[in-house]
Amino acid sequence: MMFIDxxxxxxxxxxxxxxxxxxxxxxxGGRWVKGEEKPEERQAAVVPLSNDDLRYEENGTYTKQDIxxxxxxxxEGGTAIIYENKRYKTTDPKDYSAHSNVHICFAKRIESGGSQGMG
Structure with a gap:
């Protein structure tokens, strides 16, 4: 099998x-403190969903606001992402590391209010 760089x-x-x-x-001090969300800046390519993505993806309905x-x-699926000051929640990660050095995931836009679905 060929590896694509x-x-x-x-x-x-x-x-x-x-x-x-x-x-x-x-x-x-003997008391349980819940974990927190810490922002971490990373580099990735972000693109809008194609018409095929919008039509055929298995995990439910996507919109043109999703990426x-x-x-x-x-x-990981369920991870909160901020891109261009908008919040997203990742779904359906795909690991292509056996064939390429790329990981792909979809991210659904979270409506304003910031933390909806993040808890």
Missing amino acids: MSDLLEEWETTITIMVKTEGRRE KIYSHFPI
């Missing part, structure tokens, strides 16, 4: 996204 293509289209990384909960993210690193 996507580095040049990704680097040409990369932009900054903010990934909200969930920290683990911990004990402080597709191509990255050199995996992004």
